[in-house]
Amino acid sequence: MKHVNTLALVLSLTATSAAFAAGPMDGMDMKPSAASPKAPQPVAAEVRKIDVPTGKVTLKHGPIENLGMPAMVMAFPVKDRASLKNFKEGDAVFATFDKVNGEPAIVDMKQR
Template identity: 35%
Template structure:
């Protein structure tokens, strides 16, 4: 009986590093599973066409590890600012481009 217990203990000790490795690498990392094209809901607080910026009160941006807040974004294409106005509920995509948080897609929520 002691031999079986010792064998089980040794097997568990030897297998532990492999099971830890498999468990920590079996799923895709959070950043890889979150899409850079993740759509987020928000509300437009300000549109600044001259500065090519938009202020949005937004939900959590998980892929950017950012909590819900109100912030100013650059826009990828200034023409996007013609699609929305202050007070609009929107669905948008934000990415970090050149070190700046940038709205790459935006549409008024229907």
């Protein structure tokens, strides 16, 4: 009987250490981390208003995927204020958006 108890104890310890080693892996969430942000892509837009003193332009734009924004009409600051002289209300443009100082902004804009 003594040998049976010793054998049971040894088997119990072996099973426990194997279960302990495998345990955390079984419960781990092995999903990939959040996708990295998408690179800025030009978005088709229409110039609705230009405010040179504030350096902002209001655009009716399509979805901005890299910022997670749906299509809408919104005013954005422009990285290069001097470029605003090249546009007028009603112009069809391609605008590239990104975050500047943590806020959505137009980093490039070209005529369509």
